[in-house]
Amino acid sequence: MASLIKREWYTIAIFGMVVLASILPIGGEPAEVFSVATNLAIALLFFLHGARLSRDVVIAGMTHWRLHLFVLVTTFVVFPILGLIVLAVPNLMTPALATGILFLCVLPSTVQSSIAFTSIAEGNVPAAICSASASNILGMFLTPLLVGLLFHTKGGGGFSLGALEGILLQLLAPFILGQVLQPFLGRWLSRHRTLTQFVDRGSILMVVYGAFSEAVIGGLWHKLSAEDLVAVVVIDIVLLVAVLCFTFYVSGWFGFNRADRITITFCGSKKSLASGAPMANVIFAGQDVGSIVLPLMIFHQIQLMTCAVLARRFASSAKAAAAPENAKTV
Known part of the structure; x- marks a missing residue:
């Protein structure tokens, strides 16, 4: 039990924030102060990401354009199409949860x-760094634009130029400032990775607690049924399995080597809680943000557990494949 808690403490902490918000939700003036503190923590997080990301790594990874294009198409085209297909089923869940699935x-x-x-699976790490970073940077523009397109199509609204401006100011501006200061801070931050991890995980916990506090005060648990939760879990699993199969097998058909296929599989199948939670606060301000973020929270946990197993299996298969080669050279 102790080893399980040590290994999965962050997952436990996220659900702990949901429990805490359900028992002791923060509201009124304290909630406003907490919201400001959360926004500052998110801005600091993206500043640290910008300051850590080496420009040499960016330049090296950018040359592998086919891989990056595949990941971006999967993330911003294939995933939304799958979401629309799933939500074409009528009366599947509440409108807020359906919004959350499409937002995810x-x-x-x-x-x-x-x-x-x-890295664990022995894939193309430089390409993964560049591809995941490019996805996040472009996502600051593409996510709100796609929200505007898809939710307008479904009659939901949910996007404005003000939302885009808020995202750029809170996420992109700190990231650019971090990149400007990267030559001065990059090495120091590489030696103190725990700082970025602390800000990363702490800011997400703050977002989750704030969002669910607002939702609980608004009557979240009275609106949400057990059937709704089961539906979200099942849909999240279906989406993840579909995209994992698409990234791994279709990348093979396109002729990518093993290391690149691993990179595409892990970068193309993920969805960012670190970016998604603050974006939801801006884009869906005044709406039921707790319910909208819930599918993303559940998907985040499922993807971590599933990909941890896959990474270990990829690594084991690589070692098994390398063993006969090593024996030949002895």
Whole structure:
């Protein structure tokens, strides 16, 4: 039990924020102060990401344009199409949860976990760094635009130029400032990775607590049924399995080598809670953000657990394949 808690403490902490918000939701003036603190934490997070990302790595990874294009098409085209197909089924869940599923499908990829799993599985790590970072940067523009397109198509609205401006100011501006200061801070931050991890995970916990506090005060648990939760879990699993199969097998048909296929699989199948939670706060301000973020939260946990297993299996198969070659050279 102790080892499980140590390994999965972050997953436990995220659901702990949901429990805490359900028991002790924050509201009124304290919630406004907490919201400002959360926005500052998110801005600091993206500043640190910008300051850590080496320009040499960006330049090296940018040359592999076919891989990056495949990941971007999967993230911002294939995923939304799958989401629309799923939501074509009538009366599947509440409108807020349906909005959350579609919002999940237009989000960018993760950065840390995509790179970490690619590294464990012995994939193309430089390409993963560049591809995941490009997905996040472009996602600051593409996600709100896709929200405007898809939700207008479904009659939901949910997008404005003000929302785009808010995202750019809160996420992109700190990232660019970090890139400007990268030559001065990059090495120091590489030696102190725990700082970025602390801000990364802490800011997400703050967003989750704030969003669910607002939702609980608005009567979330009275509106949500067990059937709704089961539907979200099943849909998240279906989406993840479909995209994992698409990225791995279709990338093989396009002639990518093993290392590149691993990179495409992990970068193309992820959805970022770090980017998605603050974007939801801006894009859906005044709406039921807690319900909208719930499918993303559940998907985030499912993707981490699934990809952890896949990464270990990829690594084991690589070692097994390398063993006969090593024996021949002895």
